Amino acid sequence: MSALQKLLSLIVPPDPALSARAQAHLDGLTKPPGSLGRLEELARRVVEITGNDPPRVRRPVIFTLAGDHGVVAEGVSAYPQVVTAQMLENFLRGGAAVNVLARHAGARVVIADFGVAAPLASHPALVVKKVAPGTQNFCRGPAMTRGQAVQAIEGGIALAEGEAAAGSDLIGLGEMGIGNTTAASAITAALTGAPVEAVTGRGTGIDEAAWERKVAIIRQALAVNRPDPADAMDVLAKVGGFEIAGLVGVVLAGAAARIPVVVDGFIAGAAALVAVKLKEEVRHFLLASHCSAERGHRVILEHLGLRPYLDLEMRLGEGTGAALAFVLIQAAVKIYTEMATFKSAGVSGKQP
């Protein structure tokens, strides 16, 4: 059994009794039962996923993985490829949106190069897991080999296992890669069967003509590569990206370690989708943060049966939606652990 197969075998559904016990605790707090709605659901899910009752969030972490995409040669993005590397440097200096929002949530950001095309100066905070300097142009052949896909997944697993060993107890997914909404759309179409135009959006902001070209490119990629929808690894290798594969590894390691994994936007959603297709039970460990303005994201959320907690029309990626969701999760955990009970506060219950 390979290391990856072994990890998959460790992912088992949580005990439903945990959720019921958590709800009983929430119902004893000084508020009408259920009146905190989905905030209660968040607390319950953290208990269920982690088995910790009371729940805690002490060391939240966001994995912002970067990679480049050969398909940008087809003109699918509004920004030049060099922006991937430039933004990585911006992440390392702490000036990007994900840095700001992670600081707001008290979360670490792990920044890793899984396949950036441009050379990067070494930096103490940069984790190098580079598989290759960008994927191949997948409208002419596979984006990567199956071996490279496994290598990137294992890179993500190693990253997440390292953080878990250091005490991380809440994981957020983030990414950067010019062209990666094109890969996410191709993955989503291949794995869900949804029409390409229903899962293809404007990315960083392309116009109508460029959108039509993007749809055509994705159709071509699927026609040329014929990814097998029953084989998620095949889909990932043929039309995915290195940073997406890295996130698949993060999701799998998180699920195996019973750490809640907060999905960010569309690209992180595509990684979560691949992970669930590799191992169905992964879905129990996922929390949706927000619903991206990228149309394909809604298709993924519905397919995974996830309901996002925020709908702010964001479409930036990086882990920004996950970081905002962290703040809600922390609020939910505090509700669970800091509120008085009807009994402790001497508050009367419902009238008979």
Place this chain on the structure above:
Amino acid sequence: MSALQKLLSLIVPPDPALSARAQAHLDGLTKPPGSLGRLEELARRVVEITGNDPPRVRRPVIFTLAGDHGVVAEGVSAYPQVVTAQMLENFLRGGAAVNVLARHAGARVVIADFGVAAPLASHPALVVKKVAPGTQNFCRGPAMTRGQAVQAIEGGIALAEGEAAAGSDLIGLGEMGIGNTTAASAITAALTGAPVEAVTGRGTGIDEAAWERKVAIIRQALAVNRPDPADAMDVLAKVGGFEIAGLVGVVLAGAAARIPVVVDGFIAGAAALVAVKLKEEVRHFLLASHCSAERGHRVILEHLGLRPYLDLEMRLGEGTGAALAFVLIQAAVKIYTEMATFKSAGVSGKQP
């Protein structure tokens, strides 16, 4: 001119140039323009409302005002009236949901008695603005006199002006009062013309039969009192509550001082509705936090043209939704002030 009339005359719409300037700043940050969606909108609105560019949030405050309602004699609530006083004591001990979420947001909670029926032990943190020990049963006559409504509004104004003088720069509305969804439904029906059943919900959790009784009671209250929809003060006095009137004062003082006022759920929404009916320009200073599970809240939000930032199916009140929104507003302000610009970070812009 009365003190209240004078305050109303101070409420003028903000300069739209502020919003345009704020968006120009946001567009220079290292992200595709508009890609942070409604988080950008939040930052822009704080700049527009306050005139502070860059925006700041240093001293957020939630006003949780309490009052009792004579209409509970009709059996409209699932909880006994004494819970209002018991919960006020819970607020003062810091054990309620609003305390937990306000601490999470780094916000103060100002707790005030505007008309609780049961006697309350004095407490250094309890502000006493009691108009009377509960309103009259408004299905038999007016809830309060017009003079009492003005007195409660002035109490709210004084509270908010005191906090503003101490440096508070973000206001949240909160409330506690067994029976107050009944008052909020009556106000909403009277001021928006919506049918009673469309604005009446389950409150703290009544069953179908009790809901039908609640609808009948509100219809009776409107028939007996005939509140004048063109006279918001008349509506407030006849079918409102002391804590709701207090919140009207908080809204008016916030708007006059150009402080963003974050509406909480249904009852706070009814107070905001009354304030807007007293002075149309108030709407420029309001931010909706969440959409309550109480059905009447959506009617109010649509009537005021406000779109909430959170939809978590909460229905607790107290200021809990406002506290959660504070965390998003603080995130938006940090995005505005802490992110690198394309220029400062040396990141390339869009392709030509």
